[in-house]
Amino acid sequence: MNMERVKPTRSGLFAIELLIAVGVFSLCAAICVGLFVRAEVMSQDSANLSRAVGEARTAAECFKAAGGSLDKTAELTGGEVMGGAVHIAYDAGWNKLASGAPGAFELVLTAHPADGYTAGTLSVQRYDRAGTESQSETILTWDIAAWEVAS
Numbered sequence: 628m629n630m631e632r633v634k635p636t637r638s639g640l641f642a643i644e645l646l647i648a649v650g651v652f653s654l655c656a657a658i659c660v661g662l663f664v665r666a667e668v669m670s671q672d673s674a675n676l677s678r679a680v681g682e683a684r685t686a687a688e689c690f691k692a693a694g695g696s697l698d699k700t701a702e703l704t705g706g707e708v709m710g711g712a713v714h715i716a717y718d719a720g721w722n723k724l725a726s727g728a729p730g731a732f733e734l735v736l737t738a739h740p741a742d743g744y745t746a747g748t749l750s751v752q753r754y755d756r757a758g759t760e761s762q763s764e765t766i767l768t769w770d771i772a773a774w775e776v777a778s
Contacts, residue, residue, distance in 0.1 A: 695745025695773035
């Protein structure tokens, strides 16, 4: 038996090297795209948290200025008192919505009397609405207090 060994040609080795290089490049590109997508999501979450903090700070200052009164707080913030709490709905761009309108975000301020002052809990939820179902995620919660002001 005469078996001749086939020598690899230079063009065959070059093709294999080229395939390996393309595979490594494709793997790196896929990793980079995944990182860019994750960075965009983190950036949007950070922007939403910053806006939530700004809106919550405004509502807390209105609550303090109103001496802990939910009705006055709702009047100052443009919200609505429902079920013993001030509700303010926002769309995805953080624009205030009409009372009772379903939004992408909602600020809820509840108050409870304490010893000589009115305490409250302020929270901001993000809503993901799919058809008739909605899921909420709390992105911010604060405990606040207001001294009662004599009218």
